[in-house]
Amino acid sequence: MGKGKVGFSVMALLVILGLILGSSSASSDDRRQRWRKTMLSGEMMSSMMLNRIGSSIVFPLHGNVYPIGYYNVTLNIGQPSRPYFLDIDTGSDLTWLQCDAPCRQCTEAPHPLYRPSNNLVICKDPICASLQPPGEHNCQDPEQCDYEVEYADGGSSLGVLVKDVFLLNCTNGKRLNPLLALGCGYDQFPGRDHHPIDGILGLGRGISSIPSQLSSQGLVQNVIGHCLSGRGGGFLFFGEDIYDSSRVAWTPMSRELSKYYSPGFAELIFNGKSTGIINLLAVFDSGSSYTYLNSRAYEGLLFSLKRELSGKPLGETPDQTLPLCWKGKKPFKSIRDVKKYFKTFALSFISGGRTKTKFEFSPEAYLIISSKGNACLGILNGTEVGLRDLNVIGDISMQDRLVVYNNEKQVIGWVAANCDRLPKSKISFF
Ligand SMILES: *[C@@H]1O[C@H](CO)[C@@H](O)[C@H](O)[C@H]1NC(C)=O
Ligand SMILES: *[C@@H]1O[C@H](CO)[C@@H](O)[C@H](O)[C@H]1NC(C)=O
Ligand SMILES: *[C@@H]1O[C@H](CO)[C@@H](O)[C@H](O)[C@H]1NC(C)=O
Helix, strand or coil, X not given: CCCCCCCCEHHHHHHHHHHHHCCCCHHHHHHHHHHHHHHHHHHHHHHHHHHCCCCCEEEEEEEECCCCCEEEEEEEECCCCEEEEEEEECCCCCCEEEECXXXXXXXXXXXXXXXXXXXXXXXXXXXXXXXXXXXXCCCCCCCCCEEEEEECCCCEEEEEEEEEEEEEEECCCCEECCEEEEEEEEEEECCCCCCCCCEEEECXXXXXXXXXXXXXXXXXXXXXXXEECCCCCEEEEECCCCCCHHHCEEEECCCCCCCCCCCEEEEEEECCEECCCCCEEEEECCCCCCEEECHHHHHHHHHHHHHHHCCCCCEEECCCCCCCEEECCCCCCCHHHCHHHCCCEEEEXXXXXXXXXXXXXXXXXXXXXXXXXXXXXXXXXXXXXCCCCCEEXXXXXXXXXXXXXXXXXXXXXXXXXXXXXXXXXXXXXX
C-alpha cells in the first residue's frame, strides 16, 4: 500500500476513541450537552451576521487517487505573497508550511521554503491552546506557541505558530487578505505515504482550521466542500452559495466524534442487502487517498466481493500497488472493463430519528486500475494500520460527488456531481 496517507492527527484520535469506547460518566455527558447548547446560540448569531456577506471562495484542485495519491490546492501566502502547493485535509485542523525558521528537517518541496513574518501567535491564544494535547497547555515561553502534529501514517510536523496574510478571491469579485494563523514547520518527519508538498491545508472542525478562522473573522460562512474528479482535478470551496442545498443528502455530524467530520454509525449494505455488520463509526477524510474499514467490515466486504467473483473470468494476482488485485485475460484499460463483475455496496447512516441516509460505493468508488492493468481494491484494513475500530472514507470513495461539511448547521452532505468544471454560482453548477 504505497499511497494511502490518512490525514488524522493521531494523538487526538486515540484520545477521542478512548472517550467513545471507554465508559463515559454521566457528568461528562452533561458537560458535553451544555457545551453544545452554547455552541448553538453562538452559531445562530454568527449566521445572522454572515448572511449579509454571503460570499464563497472556489479553489481549483490538482491531483488524483492513483497514481498521484492526493489532491493539492495552490494558496498564496505571505508578504509579498508566494504560491504554495498544499495537500487538502478534512481530517486535521492546522495548516502548516515547510518553513525556513531556519529548517532543522524539511522534506522535498516544490517551492522555496516559506519565510515567516515576525508575527508570532502568543501561547495564551485560544488557537494555540486548541492544538495542545488535553491538559498539557503549559507556556514555557509566553511569547510563542510551539505545536506538533502527528498523522496516522506516521508523518509529523513540528514548529511554531505565526500569523500571515492569505490572498483569497471571492466568487462575488471581492478580494480578501485576512491575517490567519498557520504553522511554520521546521522539523518534518515523512510518513509511510509521503508526498512532495509545501504543506497541509487543515480543513477540520477545530478553531485553528482556515475555514474556522475565516468564519470567526466574519468573512465567509463556516461551510466547506470538495468535488474530486475521477478524471483528476476538481475543486474545493468555502462558503454556501455555490450549491443547491435541496439536492444534497444531509446527515447530522456525530456528537461523539466531535473532532472529526463523522456522520456517526452505519450499517454495511452489500448489493442492496443488509449484511448484519452494524455500528460502523465512519469519518470523511480528504487527506486519505484510500478508504479504510475496520477488520470486521473489511472481512465482511471481502467475503461478499469474492463470492460474487466466483466463476467470473477474474483471478487474484500480486501487484505492487495495493494488497488485493485481480487480473483478467487482457490488461484492463479502465474500470468500465470490470464494472460488471463488481457490485455496489453502501454505508447506511441513521440520520436522526428513523430516516437513513446511504453513502454508496459503486465500483468507481473502490477500485483503481493499476499501471499493470489489474483491478485493485482501494479499500484497506484500517485495524491493520492502527485505526482501531474507525472507518475512514477517503478520496477514492468521494470522487465525482460534492461532499459538503456545513459547520454552521453541523451537518454533512453529499450528492453526485460533475467535478470537471468550476462552479461560478449555484445556478451555473446545477
Ligand atoms: C499541485 O497543483 C499544481 C497546479 O496548481 C500542479 O502544477 C502541481 O504539479 C501540483 N503539485 C504537486 C506537488 O502535485
Ligand atoms: C485573484 O484575482 C486577481 C485578479 O483577477 C488575480 O490576479 C489573482 O491571481 C487571483 N488570486 C488568486 C489567489 O487566485
Ligand atoms: C485486518 O487486520 C487485523 C489486525 O492486523 C487482522 O487481525 C485481520 O486478520 C485483518 N483482516 C484481514 C481480512 O486481513
